Amino acid sequence: MSQYLLSIDQGTTSSRAILFNLKGEIVATRQQEFPQHYPASGWVEHDPEAIWKTVISTLDDLMTGEKVHPNDVVAAGITNQRETTVVWDRETGECLYNAIVWQDRRTASYCESLKADNLEPWVANRTGLLLDPYFSASKISWILDNVSDARERAERGELAFGTIDTFLLWRLTGGREHRTDASNASRTMLFNIHTQQWDPELLKLFEIPESLLPEVMDSADHFGVITGLESLNGTHIMGVAGDQQAAMVGQTCFESGMAKSTYGTGCFLMLNTGDEALQSQNRLLTTVAYRINGEPTYALEGSIFIAGATIQWLRDGLRLIRDACETEPLAEGTPVDHGVYLVPAFTGLGAPHWDPNARGAILGLTRDTGIKEIVTAGLQSVCYQTKDLQKTMEKDGIRPVTLRVDGGMVVNNWVLQFLADILGARVDRPDMIETTALGAAYLAGLQAGVYSSLDELSKLWRCDRTFEPVMTKDKRDRLYGGWLRAVQKL
Numbered sequence: 495m496s497q498y499l500l501s502i503d504q505g506t507t508s509s510r511a512i513l514f515n516l517k518g519e520i521v522a523t524r525q526q527e528f529p530q531h532y533p534a535s536g537w538v539e540h541d542p543e544a545i546w547k548t549v550i551s552t553l554d555d556l557m558t559g560e561k562v563h564p565n566d567v568v569a570a571g572i573t574n575q576r577e578t579t580v581v582w583d584r585e586t587g588e589c590l591y592n593a594i595v596w597q598d599r600r601t602a603s604y605c606e607s608l609k610a611d612n613l614e615p616w617v618a619n620r621t622g623l624l625l626d627p628y629f630s631a632s633k634i635s636w637i638l639d640n641v642s643d644a645r646e647r648a649e650r651g652e653l654a655f656g657t658i659d660t661f662l663l664w665r666l667t668g669g670r671e672h673r674t675d676a677s678n679a680s681r682t683m684l685f686n687i688h689t690q691q692w693d694p695e696l697l698k699l700f701e702i703p704e705s706l707l708p709e710v711m712d713s714a715d716h717f718g719v720i721t722g723l724e725s726l727n728g729t730h731i732m733g734v735a736g737d738q739q740a741a742m743v744g745q746t747c748f749e750s751g752m753a754k755s756t757y758g759t760g761c762f763l764m765l766n767t768g769d770e771a772l773q774s775q776n777r778l779l780t781t782v783a784y785r786i787n788g789e790p791t792y793a794l795e796g797s798i799f800i801a802g803a804t805i806q807w808l809r810d811g812l813r814l815i816r817d818a819c820e821t822e823p824l825a826e827g828t829p830v831d832h833g834v835y836l837v838p839a840f841t842g843l844g845a846p847h848w849d850p851n852a853r854g855a856i857l858g859l860t861r862d863t864g865i866k867e868i869v870t871a872g873l874q875s876v877c878y879q880t881k882d883l884q885k886t887m888e889k890d891g892i893r894p895v896t897l898r899v900d901g902g903m904v905v906n907n908w909v910l911q912f913l914a915d916i917l918g919a920r921v922d923r924p925d926m927i928e929t930t931a932l933g934a935a936y937l938a939g940l941q942a943g944v945y946s947s948l949d950e951l952s953k954l955w956r957c958d959r960t961f962e963p964v965m966t967k968d969k970r971d972r973l974y975g976g977w978l979r980a981v982q983k984l
């Protein structure tokens with residue numbers, strides 16, 4: 495009998511079910527996209543039922559298609575797009591409103607009003623986060639204030655809130671378990687990262703009844719048992735982590751100073767700071783990387799809202815390319831100093847600017863500008879934004895000892911070479927780039943006793959390719975100077 499770990503990876507644009515063998519190698523994958531809804535400028539929503547459908551159909555398809563019996567699955571893990579907020583009725587399981595997605599900016603003015611009351615330092619001290627619509631708290635408040643009767647029902651204890659992990663766990667366990675893990679809780683802006691508990695003062699500030707909230711567990715823990723999904727009945731869910739934190743586990747960045755950067759829809763650079771919740775003086779976030787045996791490990795995070803989404807926009811919005819893989823040959827045939835800068839502030843700017851009202855721009859256009867310059871500028875924008883994060887970390891006196899990259903974009907060798915050049919630092923790509931799903935599987939495997947320690951997992955990491963910087967410092971400074979001027983113009 496073969497033995498597997500199963501990972502449920504619920505991302506911003508698609509849901510994936512991945513089966514790993516116990517060496518952490520992919521055995522089979524299923525993936526399904528679902529629609530994005532943009533009901534107003536700066537608003538982004540998902541239909542939670544569409545998310546649920548893609549999750550169960552990828553799971554069913556994987557298990558039946560690969561002829562795997564639930565008894566062959568040692569344990570399952572869930573990893574998810576973070577912050578995205580769902581509120582549902584505990585009795586009927588019905589959602590009150592669409593999921594409000596992490597990218598959604600509708601609560602920008604509410605967050606501004608809290609900032610105007612000088613509450614940001616107070617909130618940041620407790621949560622490690624900045625007052626931005628990105629996080630769940632203001633999204634929950636919005637639902638309670640805008641859906642008819644929601645506040646009264648919440649006060650009567652009839653409603654449940656969850657990030658996507660919690661929503662899926664609730665549904666997969668037939669409404670039995672209302673739980674999350676510390677990494678996801680740390681993105682809500684209601685969780686005190688020092689006490690590792692929901693913070694009553696923050697609940698008061700955001701006017702959120704405590705009865706809405708899930709129980710907070712370790713990231714490797716016993717979350718519940720799947721019922722009502724024939725292909726997986728009886729499977730134990732033993733790992734949960736937000737997708738960026740799961741990627742950190744998948745990349746085995748377990749030592750203080752190790753960093754990973756994930757290039758999917760957005761880009762999220764996280765640096766392990768060990769048991770110290772190091773606070774940035776330069777607008778990076780402090781977050782829980784993972785919690786194991788009750789011990790939190792913290793990370794500094796730089797969040798970039800738009801990375802691979804720029805390439806999707808070049809494909810679907812501007813129709814300059816038909817497929818993301820066309821970007822690599824186009825960039826290879828373009829000098830890096832073509833003078834065009836694309837600033838993809840489609841949903842505002844994240845770290846280190848945190849400007850929800852900024853919007854995108856293309857600068858430096860001339861009569862010679864063509865598709866290849868604009869596409870190359872799109873790829874470069876992702877690297878320049880990573881440089882912004884590196885500079886910000888340096889201001890905090892921190893330089894990563896290693897930078898491991900992953901996510902859908904890192905198949906692009908040109909991007910990784912330009913990244914190494916513009917950072918002036920080595921970039922390592924592992925042979926397995928599905929590190930988010932792998933991290934959730936590792937957490938489940940740890941809890942199930944498949945792996946005895948984090949050290950054992952570290953030994954499984956394999957490098958596919960290292961990218962060393964070759965660009966001169968002069969050229970790097972010149973190119974990056976142009977980017978800074980472009981951002982300033984916004």
Ligand SMILES: Nc1ncnc2c1ncn2[C@@H]1O[C@H](COP(=O)(O)OP(=O)(O)O)[C@@H](O)[C@H]1O
Pocket residue numbers: 505506507508757758759760801802803804805806818819820821822901902903904905906
């Ligand atoms: N060859 C490529 N070059 C540049 N970007 C790419 C390439 N292939 C995929 N991408 C980008 O990677 C992203 C998909 O990565 P993925 O990790 O699956 O994202 P997510 O989990 O956020 O949905 C897409 O935004 C896509 O545009």
Ligand SMILES: O=P(O)(O)OC[C@H](O)CO
Pocket residue numbers: 504505506507574575576577596736737738758759760
């Ligand atoms: O869905 P991804 O991979 O772009 O990740 C989204 C992040 O979790 C948002 O914080």
